[in-house]
Amino acid sequence: MALHAAVMTPKGTGAIATIHLVGDTADKTLKGIFKAAGLAPVQFKTGNILLGTIVDADRTIDQVTIGCEGPEIFAIHCHGNPLIVEMIMELLHSRGATLISAEELLTKSLTAEESLSTIAIEARLAQLSTKTIAGARIVANQIDGGLSEQVSQWLKDSQTMSLDEIKTQAEQTLRNSEKAGLLIVGCKAVLAGPPNSGKSTLLNHLAGRRKAVVTDVEGTTRDWVSAECRIGPLYITLIDTAGLDEKLAANADSTIDHVAQERTARILTDADLVLLVLDNTRNVNQITKTLLDRIADRKVLPIINKADLPPRLDPHRLPENLSRTVMISAESGKGIDVLKERLLEITEAAEVDPRTAIAFTPRQKTLLKQLIAAESSQHAAAIISELLNGQLCLDK
Ligand SMILES: Nc1nc2c(ncn2[C@@H]2O[C@H](COP(=O)(O)OP(=O)(O)O)[C@@H](O)[C@H]2O)c(=O)[nH]1
Ligand SMILES: [Mg+2]
Incomplete structure (x- = not known):
C-alpha cells in the first residue's frame, strides 16, 4: 500500500492521540523523523514499542512512543494537544503520506484482508463509532x-x-x-408537550447541568437544545423542542415561531422516543389535537410533571395510549428513578x-x-x- 497517515483518536483534546502510519515506505519515513531515546539505533520490529522524539530537521515536535504493529503499520502515540497532532500530520504529509480519516484507513487495510466478509469489515468500522x-x-x-x-x-x-x-x-x-x-448509535429522545410543562427543567435535570432556558413565559424554548445523558446501558441525546403549541404555530406574524414548530415536527419524526411532558396543574385540554397527531405513531413515554403542586390533570381522562404515566417533579427530582426505569422498559434496549x-x-x-x-x-x-x-x- 502507498503511504497513508490517519489520526485514529476522536476529534478534540485527549491526554494522548494516536496517529497510524501505514504503507510500504512507512518504516523508512519514520526513521527519517524519529529519534529513539538512548543510544541504540532505531530497530522497528513487529511487537516492539519504542520511546523517542519526533523531529523535523533540528526541531523537536513531541516525545512519543511508537508501536510497531506490523512491518508496514505503525502507531505513533503523541500528546493529545491538537496542535501537536497537526504538526506531526503536516510533517508526515511533507514526507509523502496521504492524510486520510481513520475510517478510510481502516477500510483500506480491512478490504486488503481477503478473508474478511463485508459484514466483518462493517463491524470493525462500526466499532469506531459505537456509543x-x-x-x-x-x-x-x-x-x-x-x-x-x-x-x-x-x-x-x-x-x-x-x-x-x-x-x-x-x-x-x-x-x-x-x-x-x-x-x-445511541437513542434520540425528544421532549414534547405543551409550553411551560417543564420540558427544559427535565432536560436540565437528566443532563445534570443547566443547559436549556427555564422560564415561566410561554414559548421560551423557540429553537431546540440538546444534551447527552446516560441512563442504564443507554446513551441518550435529549432534544428539547419548542412547545408544540397551536397558538404559536398559527401565529402567522411570527416567522420564528412557525419555523421552530416546523423544525420540532421534523425532530419528532426522527426521534426514537418521545418524552411527553404534561403539566399536573392543568386539565386534559393541555393536550391539543396537533400534539396528539404529531406523536400518533411514535413510541411515547407520558410524564406528568409538577407532582409537588395540587393536581388538576385526571390521568383517567388521558387517551388510552397515554394512560401509563409516570408522576415526577422535574424541579425536585422526585419520580425520576421510576422515569428512568420506564424509559429502559419502553426501549427494550437492555434486553438485547x-x-x-x-x-x-x-x-x-x-x-x-x-x-x-x-x-x-x-x-x-x-x-x-x-x-x-x-x-x-x-x-x-
Ligand atoms: N413546582 C414545580 N414547578 C416546575 C416543575 N418543573 C418545572 N417547573 C416550573 O415550570 C415553569 C416552566 O418550566 P420550563 O422547564 O421552562 O417549561 P417548558 O416550557 O416546558 O420548557 C418554570 O417556572 C419552572 O420552574 C416542577 O416539577 N414543580
Ligand atoms: Mg422550555
Whole structure:
C-alpha cells in the first residue's frame, strides 16, 4: 500500500492521540523523523514499542512512543494537544503520506484482508463509532458470530433450509436490530408537550447541568437544545423542542415561531422516543389535537410533571395510549428513578443479547428487507451472498 497517515483518536483534546502510519515506505519515513531515546539505533520490529522524539530537521515536535504493529503499520502515540497532532500530520504529509480519516484507513487495510466478509469489515468500522459498552459488545460479536454466522449459515444451508424459515429469521433479526441500534448509535429522545410543562427543567435535570432556558413565559424554548445523558446501558441525546403549541404555530406574524414548530415536527419524526411532558396543574385540554397527531405513531413515554403542586390533570381522562404515566417533579427530582426505569422498559434496549444476529448498517437492513420480500430461492440466494460479500457501502 502507498503511504497513508490517519489520526485514529476522536476529534478534540485527549491526554494522548494516536496517529497510524501505514504503507510500504512507512518504516523508512519514520526513521527519517524519529529519534529513539538512548543510544541504540532505531530497530522497528513487529511487537516492539519504542520511546523517542519526533523531529523535523533540528526541531523537536513531541516525545512519543511508537508501536510497531506490523512491518508496514505503525502507531505513533503523541500528546493529545491538537496542535501537536497537526504538526506531526503536516510533517508526515511533507514526507509523502496521504492524510486520510481513520475510517478510510481502516477500510483500506480491512478490504486488503481477503478473508474478511463485508459484514466483518462493517463491524470493525462500526466499532469506531459505537456509543455504549453494550453496543460495542454487540458489534464485536457480529465479526465472527451474530449476523456473519447467521448469513453464512443461510448460504451453507440454502439447499436444506426453506425460504420461509430464512425469512422468519431475517424478520427476527430486523426486529432485534431496532433495539440494538439504540445501543450502537445511541437513542434520540425528544421532549414534547405543551409550553411551560417543564420540558427544559427535565432536560436540565437528566443532563445534570443547566443547559436549556427555564422560564415561566410561554414559548421560551423557540429553537431546540440538546444534551447527552446516560441512563442504564443507554446513551441518550435529549432534544428539547419548542412547545408544540397551536397558538404559536398559527401565529402567522411570527416567522420564528412557525419555523421552530416546523423544525420540532421534523425532530419528532426522527426521534426514537418521545418524552411527553404534561403539566399536573392543568386539565386534559393541555393536550391539543396537533400534539396528539404529531406523536400518533411514535413510541411515547407520558410524564406528568409538577407532582409537588395540587393536581388538576385526571390521568383517567388521558387517551388510552397515554394512560401509563409516570408522576415526577422535574424541579425536585422526585419520580425520576421510576422515569428512568420506564424509559429502559419502553426501549427494550437492555434486553438485547449481544450474541444475536443484528443488522447495524443501512446496507444490511436494506438487503434483509429485500430478502424478506424475495420471491424465489434463487433470488434469495443472490441477496444472501450480496449480504455476506457484497460491495461495502460507506454512506451513513
Ligand atoms: N413546582 C414545580 N414547578 C416546575 C416543575 N418543573 C418545572 N417547573 C416550573 O415550570 C415553569 C416552566 O418550566 P420550563 O422547564 O421552562 O417549561 P417548558 O416550557 O416546558 O420548557 C418554570 O417556572 C419552572 O420552574 C416542577 O416539577 N414543580
Ligand atoms: Mg422550555
